[in-house]
Amino acid sequence: MANLRIAVFASGQGSNFQAIADAVRDRKLDVEIGLLVCDKPSAPVVERAAKAGVEAFLFKPKEYASREDYERVILAELEKRGIGLIVLAGYMRILTPVLVEPFYGRMINVHPSLLPAFPGVDGIGQALEYGVKVTGVTVHYVDGGLDSGPIIAQRVVEVEHGDTRDSLSERIHAVEQALLPYVIGQIARGNVSLDGRNVTIG
Template identity: 40%
Template sequence: MTLRLVVLVSGSGTNLQALLDACADPAYGAEVVAVGADRDGILALERAERAGLPTYVLRVKDYATRADWDAAFTQATARHEPDLVVSAGFMKLAGETFLARFGGRYVNTHPALLPSFPGMHGARDALAYGVKVTGCTLFVVDAGVDTGAIMAQRAVEVADDDTVEALHERIKTAERAMLVETVGRAARDGFTVEGRRVRFGQP
């Protein structure tokens, strides 16, 4: 069975493109069935449309409350019947309704080795702290900020003359490879979440 992916985006869509390229191989085991966004006019939506994929855009400011937006976004995502929802640079936190529907099936990347340096500025914070190794994490989203069970991590060395921008670019390269490899593994082997542990393979 092919794993159905809905990919959520807010920006240029480089992670989305990496997944689309991987899904072109039937042996990968997954297919992107739709792309959702919280803003229009972004490159990621152009990538989706070029690939012939359905897209949907729900802007927070168009709803009376954040909870209303979360409920609507949940419904819009559920219409595409995803097996796995992938945040690929999606810049909105999932709300209670979304997590109630997709908990355990919603994954996100972070540009640091969690639990170190959570939040919006993983690369900047790691560089400021003076670590010699940082990296990226793929995790199963829960109600906290970057606190979910970890699916995969990749290490990236910090150079003495690194800038935030240079470091972040190397992290993003590692992140794309990690995302593609791990989503493919999840598609082919399945995974279960047991407390803090993510185990691949059928239970």
């Protein structure tokens, strides 16, 4: 059976992209990264992709009349490459049904909180401000809502006394970089099943 071809969508540093690329390189993850999609051509993740030998589709949203317009172009790029799974890894754009509907059940996102707590922007800062004692990382399917899709896997990160945004972010990102490749691997092996909002692994 051919390897699952994935596309990683990212907008920034690309640490989660790097974790996936490293796992593929080290043969801990049996997939092929077929494409990086990035809405910021100068983002550091673009250089990471180049070093990993991954082709990138770069675009500037302001050059398109609407989100739907550039998503149609992205969709064509994905279909051309036989992409079977989209991984949102720090992609800071709201998605429309143009992408969500054809890839429902084949698009996942990593979020730095224990959803449904603290969805949206700055989940880490929200958790600190609220004063929770535990937060964490969620990998979930994308359904078009705000971090509202069915949850695949979660890991807890304790909030320590004196934590700053930077110190908590460092621990959360480390968990993201382990959990995301794990989930991708389980999907690639056919071990993840989706039934309504219920997701089972194994």
